[in-house]
Amino acid sequence: MPLRFFQNATNQRARSHATALSAILCSFAATAIAQTESFKTLPLEDLSAFQRVAKNWQIVGAVEADLSDVRLMNSSPGQGILLCQPTRTKRDELFTRFEHADVELECEIMVPIKSNSGLYFQSRYEIQILDSWGADPVKHSDIGGIYHRWDKTRPQGEWGFEGHPPRVNAARAPGEWQQFKIKFRAPRFDAKGNKTENARFEEVRLNGKLLHESVELFGPTRSAALENEAAYGPLMIQGDHGPVALRNIRYRGMVRESNEKKVLIVTGQNNHHWPTSSVIVEQIFDKSPIFEADVLVSPSNGQNMTGFVPPFADYDLVCLDYNGDSWSRPAEKALESFVKNGGGLVVFHAADNSFPEWKAYNEMIGLGGWKGRNEKDGPYVYWKFDQFVHDYSAGKGGGHGRQVEFNVVTRAPEHPIMKGMPTDWRHARDELYRHLRGPAKNMEILASALQDESTGGSGRHEPVLMTINYGKGRVFHSVMGHVGAKYYDSIRCKGFIATLLRGAEWAATGDVTQRVPPGLPKSDSTAIDTNFKPRPEVLIIGDSISMGYTEYVAGLLNGEADVTRPKNANGGYLNCEGTTKGVAEIDDWLAAGDFDVITFNFGLHDLKRVHPETGRNSRDPNHPQQADLATYKANLETITDTLLGTGAALVFVSTTPFPEGVGGPLRNPEDVAKYNEVAFEIMNRKGIAVQDLHQYVRPRMEQLLPRKDVHFLPEGNRELGERVANSIRKAAAEAGW
Numbered sequence: 001m002p003l004r005f006f007q008n009a010t011n012q013r014a015r016s017h018a019t020a021l022s023a024i025l026c027s028f029a030a031t032a033i034a035q036t037e038s039f040k041t042l043p044l045e046d047l048s049a050f051q052r053v054a055k056n057w058q059i060v061g062a063v064e065a066d067l068s069d070v071r072l073m074n075s076s077p078g079q080g081i082l083l084c085q086p087t088r089t090k091r092d093e094l095f096t097r098f099e100h101a102d103v104e105l106e107c108e109i110m111v112p113i114k115s116n117s118g119l120y121f122q123s124r125y126e127i128q129i130l131d132s133w134g135a136d137p138v139k140h141s142d143i144g145g146i147y148h149r150w151d152k153t154r155p156q157g158e159w160g161f162e163g164h165p166p167r168v169n170a171a172r173a174p175g176e177w178q179q180f181k182i183k184f185r186a187p188r189f190d191a192k193g194n195k196t197e198n199a200r201f202e203e204v205r206l207n208g209k210l211l212h213e214s215v216e217l218f219g220p221t222r223s224a225a226l227e228n229e230a231a232y233g234p235l236m237i238q239g240d241h242g243p244v245a246l247r248n249i250r251y252r253g254m255v256r257e258s259n260e261k262k263v264l265i266v267t268g269q270n271n272h273h274w275p276t277s278s279v280i281v282e283q284i285f286d287k288s289p290i291f292e293a294d295v296l297v298s299p300s301n302g303q304n305m306t307g308f309v310p311p312f313a314d315y316d317l318v319c320l321d322y323n324g325d326s327w328s329r330p331a332e333k334a335l336e337s338f339v340k341n342g343g344g345l346v347v348f349h350a351a352d353n354s355f356p357e358w359k360a361y362n363e364m365i366g367l368g369g370w371k372g373r374n375e376k377d378g379p380y381v382y383w384k385f386d387q388f389v390h391d392y393s394a395g396k397g398g399g400h401g402r403q404v405e406f407n408v409v410t411r412a413p414e415h416p417i418m419k420g421m422p423t424d425w426r427h428a429r430d431e432l433y434r435h436l437r438g439p440a441k442n443m444e445i446l447a448s449a450l451q452d453e454s455t456g457g458s459g460r461h462e463p464v465l466m467t468i469n470y471g472k473g474r475v476f477h478s479v480m481g482h483v484g485a486k487y488y489d490s491i492r493c494k495g496f497i498a499t500l501l502r503g504a505e506w507a508a509t510g511d512v513t514q515r516v517p518p519g520l521p522k523s524d525s526t527a528i529d530t531n532f533k534p535r536p537e538v539l540i541i542g543d544s545i546s547m548g549y550t551e552y553v554a555g556l557l558n559g560e561a562d563v564t565r566p567k568n569a570n571g572g573y574l575n576c577e578g579t580t581k582g583v584a585e586i587d588d589w590l591a592a593g594d595f596d597v598i599t600f601n602f603g604l605h606d607l608k609r610v611h612p613e614t615g616r617n618s619r620d621p622n623h624p625q626q627a628d629l630a631t632y633k634a635n636l637e638t639i640t641d642t643l644l645g646t647g648a649a650l651v652f653v654s655t656t657p658f659p660e661g662v663g664g665p666l667r668n669p670e671d672v673a674k675y676n677e678v679a680f681e682i683m684n685r686k687g688i689a690v691q692d693l694h695q696y697v698r699p700r701m702e703q704l705l706p707r708k709d710v711h712f713l714p715e716g717n718r719e720l721g722e723r724v725a726n727s728i729r730k731a732a733a734e735a736g737w
């Protein structure tokens with residue numbers, strides 16, 4: 001959803017993502033699959049049929065399993081095939097924008113050797129996808145199996161239960177397309193919402209063979225995204241295990257447009273970096289299968305606020321990322337009646353500094369700090385002798401010590417928000433608010449955290465997560481989430497994200513149906529989800545030519561992208577030189593971040609002459625090149641495969657020309673075109689974009705390269721920087737930024 005602005009809003013880039021789907025959706029009141037209805041085909045020209053898309057998913061034109069290795073799939077650009085290639089950090093599940101009840105689904109899938117995925121009907125009941133070619137006996141965990149359920153409160157050895165192996169092994173070889181035809185029947189509920197009939201797989205066929213018939217499902221299978229059972233849910237395709245491709249996804253039955261809860265994030269004034277926090281929080285909500293968020297930007301600080309009355313009533317949940325000027329009385333009343341009448345409210349971090357004079361707001365948030373808050377506003381609340389105490393002693397409300405990592409300790413383990421969460425987890429570096437005070441009425445504290453006085457903490461367990469009932473509405477308050485322009489791991493902490501989403505669902509509905517996600521922080525280690533970020537991260541890999549234009553690229557993309565290069569031991573920019581060094585060091589370069597766009601150039605070092613024994617630069621024409629054409633090709637194949645494995649958008653920058661007789665090691669100007677030709681063939685074959693600086697510079701050699709040097713003057717570097725920056729913008733836009 002696009003950002004919406006009020007007057008005088010700052011010039012923040014609007015993000016939008018496609019919502020188009022209505023054309024292919026239909027909904028039926030009937031309780032059985034309408035057999036006469038024809039199948040709809042899920043469009044795979046782009047990813048708009050799916051909820052906000054993680055970068056491990058893409059649309060391609062062709063795929064091929066690489067049978068020389070496990071879990072390896074090659075693809076080429078185009079349309080019509082949905083491809084998942086999980087990486088170390090990009091491994092999200094994919095959810096359709098449609099939700100289904102009874103449904104007939106047909107699709108073709110392809111997996112490479114040993115790869116694993118799954119189709120989760122209603123995001124709850126899994127038909128397994130796995131390379132199971134030749135598996136005997138065939139198990140519930142093989143392709144076509146109904147995956148087992150999982151319950152760790154059962155006796156050891158019986159945690160997995162109610163798995164259903166397919167009747168036969170119908171698997172084809174890895175790398176072959178295989179066809180599923182599945183008839184699913186949703187659970188039934190009475191008017192009070194009690195389940196009256198279990199869900200069932202009526203029929204599951206793989207490659208024409210019948211695998212299951214009328215199998216009853218007593219509950220969601222293992223790793224379901226939604227742990228409750230309900231009439232509808234989106235289809236989920238598992239994306240965290242290995243590559244999988246799908247095509248010709250067709251369905252008919254009871255299908256409706258997504259029923260996600262609508263969230264309004266209000267921001268625009270904050271002593272924290274709200275352009276970053278609001279974008280990341282929006283991403284967090286949008287990626288969840290149960291929420292869809294809009295961001296509303298207020299007038300900026302000091303501007304007229306009278307016209308600013310957010311349309312709260314159009315939403316299920318309001319999330320405040322706001323700490324600024326007072327609102328008009330109509331705006332205040334609109335929020336009060338929204339919550340009083342049952343609306344959900346989420347506040348985090350400095351939102352609890354806001355509005356010290358607004359009585360109802362302080363009742364809604366329970367506790368607040370700063371801006372003159374003191375004993376007149378209510379008690380301090382903290383954990384003492386195994387309970388939370390109210391302390392009415394005089395003193396100011398609010399404060400924090402140094403930013404530190406701290407442990408969040410559950411105090412209400414049976415609350416739906418906390419159920420199943422780790423009871424003690426390490427939060428990413430953040431400010432731990434202390435000495436908050438407020439009305440503290442109808443408030444339950446779910447978790448607390450302790451910071452030593454030595455680092456400026458209070459030395460006692462302070463509330464960090466709380467719920468407040470206000471009228472018919474519910475409020476979730478997290479004190480975590482300090483965000484600066486450069487630092488935002490506080491809101492990318494997987495514990496912060498999980499509690500925010502669970503608290504938001506509880507505030508919006510009174511219940512929590514989402515699973516506790518995998519990979520949460522432990523008591524002694526933090527966990528950050530680096531997929532959430534306000535701007536793309538760009539890595540420039542290359543030789544001294546690229547070092548010359550890096551600062552221009554970074555300047556041109558300032559505010560749009562975070563640009564960096566591989567660094568040397570002193571933290572300075574590294575010259576990546578030729579492909580031989582590239583092959584040796586690329587893993588280290590890539591480990592320094594989670595990059596969305598990577599540009600790379602290699603060639604000038606490969607084609608130069610070096611001493612055969614020492615490897616030092618040489619001017620002897622009888623000495624070998626650092627990497628001859630065949631070596632250059634082989635190295636570049638390795639480097640591009642590694643780069644493709646990151647999931648980043650890639651741009652190859654061609655080797656630039658130079659005049660005859662340049663200083664330094666011996667380089668023949670005629671070699672440049674030969675090396676570029678080899679590179680272009682690889683890039684073309686692998687679908688990698690090319691920025692052809694060679695072609696750009698060639699006709700303007702005299703202006704851009706007036707010296708006997710391969711390097712450019714500042715003016716030339718600026719021109720090259722502009723071209724590379726444009727390629728990065730294009731690649732980022734195509735990747736969905």
Ligand code: ZN
Pocket residue numbers: 272349350431481482483
């Ligand atoms: Zn802060």
